[in-house]
């Protein structure tokens with residue numbers, strides 16, 4: 001018997017549809033920001049799915065949810081799987097959700113069919129994966145690996161000035177017990193996450209499964225450029241310190257540097273704040289939000305160094321003051337070659353064509369990689385669209401992803 005054949009397409013489809021109603025906005029998207037009523041309602045629904053599946057559920061004091069299926073050995077390290085159910089503002093119904101529901105379905109069919117497994121299996125829902133409410137992402141998994149401090153809890157605030165600590169408390173958890181949230185690496189065997197690709201490679205290659213071999217990670221920084229505001233009519237061109245013109249030149253440099261490095265290197269200027277932002281005033285100040293990613297730390301650091309050099313040159317030539325502030329720096333990771341082998345051989349057994357793939361987006365798995373072996377299974381995203389109401393993956397692809405996940409978990413936990 002193949003455990004993959006026990007996975008229920010109907011059940012997953014119904015659960016996705018039910019979950020999508022929570023936080024549904026008038027504009028056709030879904031908004032479930034962490035520690036809000038809607039996000040907690042989604043987590044509660046998922047908890048009920050875990051219980052229906054026969055899993056023992058528990059929360060940690062950060063608000064992460066777990067559903068456990070005990071193995072033959074209580075000593076053997078746990079095989080973890082899962083994702084998240086929080087969303088961006090007006091996001092889609094699949095990001096995080098398919099990895100969450102796929103994990104529960106996999107554990108359910110393993111239990112219902114009495115598949116023997118030595119290792120305990122755990123489905124997890126990490127809280128606050130999207131960097132929207134607290135402007136920093138993958139917080140639940142960061143706390144679970146112990147990469148989080150009490151001061152982070154107070155420092156991170158939402159737009160209404162509510163701290164993360166306060167938000168956690170309001171949901172009935174105790175953020176002061178951060179130490180209890182931390183998982184012991186010795187007690188975890190591995191972490192596997194099923195996720196939508198959020199890019200167009202699988203769709204372009206017409207493949208149902210991507211086996212992630214590396215995850216790119218971002219360095220995010222804020223660049224403040226200070227020039228001199230002036231009258232757009234009265235200030236001659238040769239007497240200006242236009243902060244926006246420096247910003248424009250820097251943005252093009254970032255593009256050029258990323259293209260020159262090639263391969264997986266990407267550079268994005270996604271935020272621009274122009275001050276005073278008036279049609280007849282030379283911009284006196286510009287703030288840029290810059291995101292640079294690559295799959296090796298060395299190449300990413302080299303790109304950042306080159307960008308910094310260009311910023312300084314351009315600022316000096318234009319007589320502009322430039323201040324660079326690093327917001328976050330994450331290290332890219334390679335997934336476990338053994339898990340890559342298990343996922344790809346499982347695809348072969350199930351007759352599913354696959355390819356190795358780089359994850360350009362980062363996930364909770366990126367944190368988990370700091371304490372355990374990780375693997376990721378990708379399924380196609382229509383048009384590569386994600387973090388938008390148009391986000392879509394077909395139920396057939398989701399079903400195949402869940403089938404692969406179930407087989408992989410059986411192998412990892414046996």
Ligand SMILES: [Zn+2]
Pocket residue numbers: 084095096129195363
């Ligand atoms: Zn996600």
